Amino acid sequence: xxxxxxxxxxxxxxxxxxxxxxxxxxxxxxxxxxxxxxxxxxxxxxxxxxxxxxxxxxxxxxxxxxxxxxxxxxxxxxxxxxxxxxxxxxxxxxxxxxxxxxxxxxxxxxxxxxxxxxxxxxxxxxxxxxxxxxxxxxxxxxxxxxxxxxxxxxxxxxxxxxxxxxxxxxxxxxxxxxxxxxxxxxxxxxxxxxxxxxxxxxxxxxxxxxxxxxxxxxxxxxxxxxxxxxxxxxxxxxxxxxxxxxxxxxxxxxxxxxxxxxxxxxxxxxxxxxxxxxxxxxxxxxxxxxxxxxxxxxxxxxxxxxxxxxxxxxxxxxxxxxxxxxxxxxxxxxxxxxxxxxxxxxxxxxxxxxxxxxxxxxxxxxxxxxxxxxxxxxxxxxxxxxxxxxxxxxxxxxxxxxxxxxxxxxxxxxxxxxxxxxxxxxxxxxxxxxxxxxxxxxxxxxxxxxxxxxxxxxxxxxxx
Amino acid sequence: xxxxxxxxxxxxxxxxxxxxxxxxxxxxxxxxxxxxxxxxxxxxxxxxxxxxxxxxxxxxxxxxxxxxxxxxxxxxxxxxxxxxxxxxxxxxxxxxxxxxxxxxxxxxxxxxxxxxxxxxxxxxxxxxxxxxxxxxxxxxxxxxxxxxxxxxxxxxxxxxxxxxxxxxxxxxxxxxxxxxxxxxxxxxxxxxxxxxxxxxxxxxxxxxxxxxxxxxxxxxxxxxxxxxxxxxxxxxxxxxxxxxxxxxxxxxxxxxxxxxxxxxxxxxxxxxxxxxxxxxxxxxxxxxxxxxxxxxxxxxxxxxxxxxxxxxxxxxxxxxxxxxxxxxxxxxxxxxxxxxxxxxxxxxxxxxxxxxxxxxxxxxxxxxxxxxxxxxxxxxxxxxxxxxxxxxxxxxxxxxxxxxxxxxxxxxxxxxxxxxxxxxxxxxxxxxxxxxxxxxxxxxxxxxxxxxxxxxxxxxxxxx
Numbered sequence: 001x002x003x004x005x006x007x008x009x010x011x012x013x014x015x016x017x018x019x020x021x022x023x024x025x026x027x028x029x030x031x032x033x034x035x036x037x038x039x040x041x042x043x044x045x046x047x048x049x050x051x052x053x054x055x056x057x058x059x060x061x062x063x064x065x066x067x068x069x070x071x072x073x074x075x076x077x078x079x080x081x082x083x084x085x086x087x088x089x090x091x092x093x094x095x096x097x098x099x100x101x102x103x104x105x106x107x108x109x110x111x112x113x114x115x116x117x118x119x120x121x122x123x124x125x126x127x128x129x130x131x132x133x134x135x136x137x138x139x140x141x142x143x144x145x146x147x148x149x150x151x152x153x154x155x156x157x158x159x160x161x162x163x164x165x166x167x168x169x170x171x172x173x174x175x176x177x178x179x180x181x182x183x184x185x186x187x188x189x190x191x192x193x194x195x196x197x198x199x200x201x202x203x204x205x206x207x208x209x210x211x212x213x214x215x216x217x218x219x220x221x222x223x224x225x226x227x228x229x230x231x232x233x234x235x236x237x238x239x240x241x242x243x244x245x246x247x248x249x250x251x252x253x254x255x256x257x258x259x260x261x262x263x264x265x266x267x268x269x270x271x272x273x274x275x276x277x278x279x280x281x282x283x284x285x286x287x288x289x290x291x292x293x294x295x296x297x298x299x300x301x302x303x304x305x306x307x308x309x310x311x312x313x314x315x316x317x318x319x320x321x322x323x324x325x326x327x328x329x330x331x332x333x334x335x336x337x338x339x340x341x342x343x344x345x346x347x348x349x350x351x352x353x354x355x356x357x358x359x360x361x362x363x364x365x366x367x368x369x370x371x372x373x374x375x376x377x378x379x380x381x382x383x384x385x386x387x388x389x390x391x392x393x394x395x396x397x398x399x400x401x402x403x404x405x406x407x408x409x410x411x412x413x414x415x416x417x418x419x420x421x422x423x424x425x426x427x428x429x430x431x432x433x434x435x436x437x438x439x440x441x442x443x444x445x446x447x448x449x450x451x452x453x454x455x456x457x458x459x460x461x462x463x464x
Numbered sequence: 465x466x467x468x469x470x471x472x473x474x475x476x477x478x479x480x481x482x483x484x485x486x487x488x489x490x491x492x493x494x495x496x497x498x499x500x501x502x503x504x505x506x507x508x509x510x511x512x513x514x515x516x517x518x519x520x521x522x523x524x525x526x527x528x529x530x531x532x533x534x535x536x537x538x539x540x541x542x543x544x545x546x547x548x549x550x551x552x553x554x555x556x557x558x559x560x561x562x563x564x565x566x567x568x569x570x571x572x573x574x575x576x577x578x579x580x581x582x583x584x585x586x587x588x589x590x591x592x593x594x595x596x597x598x599x600x601x602x603x604x605x606x607x608x609x610x611x612x613x614x615x616x617x618x619x620x621x622x623x624x625x626x627x628x629x630x631x632x633x634x635x636x637x638x639x640x641x642x643x644x645x646x647x648x649x650x651x652x653x654x655x656x657x658x659x660x661x662x663x664x665x666x667x668x669x670x671x672x673x674x675x676x677x678x679x680x681x682x683x684x685x686x687x688x689x690x691x692x693x694x695x696x697x698x699x700x701x702x703x704x705x706x707x708x709x710x711x712x713x714x715x716x717x718x719x720x721x722x723x724x725x726x727x728x729x730x731x732x733x734x735x736x737x738x739x740x741x742x743x744x745x746x747x748x749x750x751x752x753x754x755x756x757x758x759x760x761x762x763x764x765x766x767x768x769x770x771x772x773x774x775x776x777x778x779x780x781x782x783x784x785x786x787x788x789x790x791x792x793x794x795x796x797x798x799x800x801x802x803x804x805x806x807x808x809x810x811x812x813x814x815x816x817x818x819x820x821x822x823x824x825x826x827x828x829x830x831x832x833x834x835x836x837x838x839x840x841x842x843x844x845x846x847x848x849x850x851x852x853x854x855x856x857x858x859x860x861x862x863x864x865x866x867x868x869x870x871x872x873x874x875x876x877x878x879x880x881x882x883x884x885x886x887x888x889x890x891x892x893x894x895x896x897x898x899x900x901x902x903x904x905x906x907x908x909x910x911x912x913x914x915x916x917x918x919x920x921x922x923x924x925x926x927x928x
Binding site: 341423431440 | 838
């Protein structure tokens, strides 16, 4: 075993918190999406920044790859270990370090999940808005620059992470950003590590911006005659300056799936799920304006939920939609892909994608955070080579469609193993710039190798 | 002349758009703030991205420093040429390239100023919100990660630049970001170039996020018994969830100065200037709540301006405050410095700073974007060595005070020549990380040398 010396050193450092057991390796070597399993050589559970630093010093000395692992909910294979190495499971670093209600910020360890953080904040009157759907870890959400249902109003991780503590490949610990609401002090390292998918450093602490829980919340669903009508509603609400907290599209196939799984009773038509936050008066005014706009585009069957339990049920259904869709085809897996386009092209992007999927013979329900121009296709496959190839072809076509429309090949899932080729199509020579930064911070290439870049980046041996 | 070959090549490329004339060199070698003049060896006026690329290839070949120059309004000496070289004056690249009202974005060249852009957008119903006060160029605002009076509600450059075109030191042209509202595609190069002060590349185009002009605007001033009462009002409005568009503090010394210059008739007391954007109904509700909060802290003398000309006069006065303050002491110059702290520490930070200034014997009016925790001291000096030393000591103490309170040594002016030492105090080893990135993208160190980093950064000879 090439890495036996490294693993021996790690074992001495961590004792039972380092394992090479088959079950744990397998659990850390699979993905929620379609990727073939790729287990690490070992799994470590650090309990402090100091331990992470010591681990990285050992890995650096021996050239052992390190794959940071949060909750394992990423969709582009970000936590897989195609080159082996050490899965760094951050689940034992999951504390709230310091809550400052008067400044509406909180310091947390990276392993805390969205749900756990929300529970910790419940009595404070504050909340952290970024909601990617899955109960992801905050470190993972930062590393994929996650966003989600509430990004329309509150922004994603880019807008809501104030600062980071990061362990570099060398084992050195740095702090980026801070608690001030804005800063012009030097390069924006915080933004650089957000979305780096663990390829530039390991996040060991985050300072997050919190928001006041809204005084009043109203949530609704309504049905549309077709996707174009739903998207036209999205566009018009944006132009009218309505600041919806959430605006989610489910196409007719999603409505069918959640009906089957949750007995939801939706008409089999495209739906918008919308949510408004604010004072009771402001919400009432926005709701009235939204209804008028939506009805102008043929919306019907408005169902409003103001009671918290009803709203929770609705969002639980939305968050479970992926599983409901999978349940509709027993044994199936899904290739989940996302793109984001300027909102003026959204209807066209969805229509072309639906036509493409229909022609392929695969099932591929579509849902998305359409207020941002972002949508997902859940491409159902039986695991056969043929269906996987078809789904990959559809996903690649979606990415190219986004580029042709001035959009991006991924709005929120990241590049991981799956989209390195599309990243090159999107940015061309800028990918070499990214690779030069990678080489500067991780000259040996031990941090999550194989992700974001197709091959070991040019210049890996020494920058520029 | 060491650079004569380079200048000869540049002259052939640019003809009369390259000059070594004394007057132009001097004009590009001075700063709005206190720095000693440091003229470049020559000034170039490129007219296209292709020309910028050709210029950088020449400079790279000859090792000639390049100092990007927008409107010259930066306050930390960012456009000075302490090591000589070529000032790259972007004022001939000042066009709106493409406006997309339906997606509320616009592509512009970097030389366009804030005022010129606002005029171009006037008929569209849209506006670009970032307002640093000076009529800065958009490229300069991007390069210092500028923010300003409206950041509280709309964010600064970090939140409002969607993408960039950048010419690297090598002359290679890359594009970052794009027109999608969010993206998880690779490293966030846009954020890296924002705030890099021209040390990583030359911005040749920006894609900006626009906002709908508010239906209704209300602007007011009110006086407070002391700064603490004004800041308590700021804190309480934040906690109440009021989303003011602007919330500016002027201390009593600023009120005195604008009275003298503009016959403004303010009581000689600390003031808040506030602005609300929204529907008429929403603004009315917010105004009422704000007045109640402010009166609870002893505010008096509310003067509301809803007519556009009255509002413009008020903000013109605010933007001229710097010059009004200077006018109060003929022949004086100012060392202008800014810090940003968590809002809970703002009153304390201002009180300590005022006491420090009072004890120094210098005049130092304070004003700031207090909704963000950001404030400025205008430290008046006669240009004598003694007064400059005193002002620098006060500025350094402000930076250290910010750090002790969890803040940053600059909220919006940047590092430039003036704060490289404080940057090291703020970030310690992370400055070496910044230097490694600099070395990766600009291995010869030709891009705006002497800025951000104290010495040629460690590792300048080759990364990591």
